[in-house]
Amino acid sequence: MATADNKLILIYGGKGALGSCLVTYFKSKQFSVISVDLFENTEADKNITLKQTDSWVEQETEALKGVADACGDSKLEAIFCVAGGWAGGNAASHDMVKNADLMVKQSVWSSVIAARIASKFLKVGGVVQLTGAQPATKGTAFMMGYGLAKAAVHQLVASLSSGDTGLPDKALVFAILPVTLDTPGNRKAMSGADTSTWTPLLFIAEYLEKILDGAEKPGNGSLLQLFTEEGKTSIVPV
Amino acid sequence: MATADNKLILIYGGKGALGSCLVTYFKSKQFSVISVDLFENTEADKNITLKQTDSWVEQETEALKGVADACGDSKLEAIFCVAGGWAGGNAASHDMVKNADLMVKQSVWSSVIAARIASKFLKVGGVVQLTGAQPATKGTAFMMGYGLAKAAVHQLVASLSSGDTGLPDKALVFAILPVTLDTPGNRKAMSGADTSTWTPLLFIAEYLEKILDGAEKPGNGSLLQLFTEEGKTSIVPV
Numbered sequence: 373m374a375t376a377d378n379k380l381i382l383i384y385g386g387k388g389a390l391g392s393c394l395v396t397y398f399k400s401k402q403f404s405v406i407s408v409d410l411f412e413n414t415e416a417d418k419n420i421t422l423k424q425t426d427s428w429v430e431q432e433t434e435a436l437k438g439v440a441d442a443c444g445d446s447k448l449e450a451i452f453c454v455a456g457g458w459a460g461g462n463a464a465s466h467d468m469v470k471n472a473d474l475m476v477k478q479s480v481w482s483s484v485i486a487a488r489i490a491s492k493f494l495k496v497g498g499v500v501q502l503t504g505a506q507p508a509t510k511g512t513a514f515m516m517g518y519g520l521a522k523a524a525v526h527q528l529v530a531s532l533s534s535g536d537t538g539l540p541d542k543a544l545v546f547a548i549l550p551v552t553l554d555t556p557g558n559r560k561a562m563s564g565a566d567t568s569t570w571t572p573l574l575f576i577a578e579y580l581e582k583i584l585d586g587a588e589k590p591g592n593g594s595l596l597q598l599f600t601e602e603g604k605t606s607i608v609p610v
Numbered sequence: 611m612a613t614a615d616n617k618l619i620l621i622y623g624g625k626g627a628l629g630s631c632l633v634t635y636f637k638s639k640q641f642s643v644i645s646v647d648l649f650e651n652t653e654a655d656k657n658i659t660l661k662q663t664d665s666w667v668e669q670e671t672e673a674l675k676g677v678a679d680a681c682g683d684s685k686l687e688a689i690f691c692v693a694g695g696w697a698g699g700n701a702a703s704h705d706m707v708k709n710a711d712l713m714v715k716q717s718v719w720s721s722v723i724a725a726r727i728a729s730k731f732l733k734v735g736g737v738v739q740l741t742g743a744q745p746a747t748k749g750t751a752f753m754m755g756y757g758l759a760k761a762a763v764h765q766l767v768a769s770l771s772s773g774d775t776g777l778p779d780k781a782l783v784f785a786i787l788p789v790t791l792d793t794p795g796n797r798k799a800m801s802g803a804d805t806s807t808w809t810p811l812l813f814i815a816e817y818l819e820k821i822l823d824g825a826e827k828p829g830n831g832s833l834l835q836l837f838t839e840e841g842k843t844s845i846v847p848v
Contacts, residue, residue: 432707462769463729464776469670472722476714480758484710487754491701511768511831513775516725520718520762520769527761530749531700537751538702593749 378404379584380446382439382493384486385455386419387411389555390503390573394452397577406442408435408485409455418442428477432485439493447495450584453502455482460515472517479503479521483528490532490539497542499583502529504547506597509610522549526595526610533593544583546590548576549597549610571600579607616642617822618684620677620731622724623693624657625649627793628741628811632690635815644680646673646723647693656680666715670723677731685733688822691740693720698753710755717741717759721766728770728777735780737821740767742785744835747848760787764833764848771831782821784828786814787835787848809838817845 381398385391386407395405395415407416410424420438422431439448457478459471483502490500505522512519525547531537532545539545552558554570576598582588590596595610619636623629624645633643633653645654648662658676660669677686695716697709721740728738743760750757763785769775770783777783790796792808814836820826828834833848 428711429707462774462776463725468726468776469667469722472718473666476718476762480710480714480762484707484755484758487701488706508765511765511770511772513769513773516766516769517722520722520766523765524714524718524758524762527746527749528754528758531751531754531757532749534749535751536700538700538706 378402379449380404380406380443381450381452381584382406382408382448382489383416384408384451384453384482384489385503386416387413388454388456389557390454390553390576391452393573394454394577394580397574397581401581403449406439406448408438408489424477428481428484431481432488435485435489436492439489443493448489448493448498449495450499450501450580451486451490451494452580453483453486453500455479456503458515458518460518462513462516468516472520475517475521476524480524480528483525487528487532487539490543490545494540494543496540497544498540500532500539500543500545501580501583502545502547504529504549504595506549506551506599509549509595509597529595530593544590544592546592546594546596549595550576551597551599568602569600571598571605572603575600575605616640617687618642618644618681619688619690619822620644620646620686620727621654622646622689622691622720622727623741624654625651626692626694627795628692628791628814629690631811632692632815632818635812636819639819641687644677644686646676646727666719666722669719670726673723673727674730677727681731686727686731686736687733688737688739688818689724689728689732690818691721691724691738693717694741696753696756698756700751700754706754710758713755713759714762718762718766721763725766725770725777728781728783732778732781734778735782736778737818738770738777738781738783739818739821740783740785742767742787742833744787744789744837747787747833747835767833768831782828782830784830784832784834787833788814789835789837806840807838809836809843810841813838813843 508522746760
């Protein structure tokens with residue numbers, strides 16, 4: 373699918389807010405883009421559409437089969453896993469378990485399957501980016517399911533970046549840890565909020581491209597907190 | 611079910627190796643013991659038997675209903691959640707997702723449901739103990755699913771110990787973080803290993819009793835690493 377001019381990347385969660393931004397951005401930069409999501413992104417060159425009701429192993433099977441078809445003899449330059457979502461609730465919340473279940477599926481299932489894809493289809497020296505959350509570096513009483521799912525992703529980054537990881541040689545694995553992303557969904561859910569502290573999606577797209585260009589090189593295993601003030605975003609490793 | 615003389619505690623995972631030890635120990639100390647597990651522990655005063663094939667929410671529903679029946683008008687002195695298991699595998703392992711799924715179910719589902727039980731049935735000032743893992747404080751490349759599930763538990767402890775947690779006032783929440791427990795299963799799986807560095811189950815039972823007695827008082831939210839050398843165990847907070 374990829375040609376010498378069109379580098380091949382995979383965006384997991386390619387129909388979400390951040391994922392859609394990344395698909396559009398990298399398409400505009402002449403990348404070939406595979407999107408993995410529950411929904412099709414028609415901008416992508418290839419879609420792998422997973423079923424929400426499938427089990428974790430079933431989703432893995434579908435994803436690996438789809439990526440094998442999409443890649444052919446090519447390898448992936450990068451896997452950007454930006455699937456996720458948000459739900460709140462402390463231990464007294466009737467919905468705590470239901471929400472924790474959703475958070476684990478959205479953040480942990482996607483990240484682990486992305487790691488499996490990387491083990492098979494990432495090029496030597498390729499990039500794997502996962503998505504954590506800055507608040508989950510501490511306790512998150514008001515969003516317990518969200519916090520524990522993101523903490524699991526943070527620890528997975530550590531596992532994928534040291535020792536016998538099962539990834540191709542010289543793979544670079546890191547996570548971005550946003551506080552709040554400036555998405556249409558967040559603007560709707562928190563109307564009237566101060567959006568100057570929300571991280572623009574385009575900042576992330578540009579940062580990821582700089583990593584592929586070699587202009588930026590985060591440490592392997594790093595957890596990159598994204599702090600935005602007055603519309604300016606700083607990257608601060610945990 | 612409890613009388614003035616028989617304090618009521620709940621052991622989640624009460625038919626596992628550590629759980630069975632705790633049931634026996636606390637029964638010998640005149641506690642009334644509720645066991646929540648996939649299998650019945652006939653030593654316990656009351657069993658709540660969950661179905662492995664049930665969803666997280668279904669297991670929660672069954673557990674809450676069973677604890678309501680078992681508690682009646684009484685409240686729980688303590689919830690000891692010692693459910694868990696172990697499976698290995700890095701990103702290249704064919705079984706990585708299958709094993710991660712099992713680890714999340716055994717460690718995360720149980721811990722979150724224990725938190726839900728605590729929010730409804732724990733007494734003011736009661737104790738919630740969860741079970742993490744010392745290795746998961748860092749990356750665990752050779753057991754990725756296990757590490758991420760335990761890291762989720764660690765973060766849940768932080769969420770349950772600060773802010774508006776939804777737990778009763780003055781609840782004490784902490785986790786034990788074993789390296790290797792001296793269980794029959796581990797002795798079988800690792801025959802010939804140096805068991806002098808494995809933590810005896812009885813040490814944990816005695817330590818938990820000391821907490822209920824007030825003789826030991828770990829900090830709220832603490833992650834207690836259990837390091838054993840020459841059969842002697844030290845407790846070292848992370």
